[in-house]
Amino acid sequence: MPMPDRRDLLAGAGLFFGASLSPPLARALAAADNQGGFTASHAVFNDAQRALVTAISDRILPATDTPGAVAAGVPAFIEMMQADWYSPGDRMDFLAGLAALDDFALKEDGKLFAALAVEQQDKVLTTAMHGMMPGLASGFFNHCRQLVMLGYYTSEIGCKQERVYLPVPGRYDGAYPYAQVGRIFAS
DSSP states (O other): OOOOOHHHHHHHHHHHHHHHHHHHHHHHHHHHHSTTSOOOSSOOSOHHHHHHHHHHHHHHSOOSSSOOTTTTTHHHHHHHHHHHTSOHHHHHHHHHHHHHHHHHHHHHHSSOGGGSOHHHHHHHHHHHHTTOSTTSOTTHHHHHHHHHHHHHHTSHIIIIIISEEOOSSOOOOTTOOGGGOOSOEEO
16 A cells, blocks of 8 residues: 655645534634624524513613614624523523513513613613522623623624724734723724
């Protein structure tokens, strides 16, 4: 049996690694076509849970002079994270937290969280933030806030409209005057 030469080995390695990279790359390119860029491999939330996640995202990072979390596709990001990255146990804990939040809103204000007025939603989230909501895990609000922030600042809106995007490699200026920074830079 003849020994493969270096060229054959490199071609084989390229085929091997190319084949392992193709499915994730295809999924990433397909996701880029969707609005917001986030697509779950399967549905995790029902319509009520999707409305709840949308309302929570909107209250954590509302639209101001820049678009908010909903415009950046954060609810779809959270569902994608739940579907494709969370373990079944962590997913169940998150869904239980959503149910506890909705139950509290229903008990306190007579409506599900998504149907409440903005002021009432803020009151419910403040109660959750301070860990004073019965049946809700103590870290649930912080977990939601982290997911919203991660989804927002990894979106095009968060990266290019909220922050100033400088592609790498950018120009290095070690003597850049701090007073002229203005906005936070992302890369």
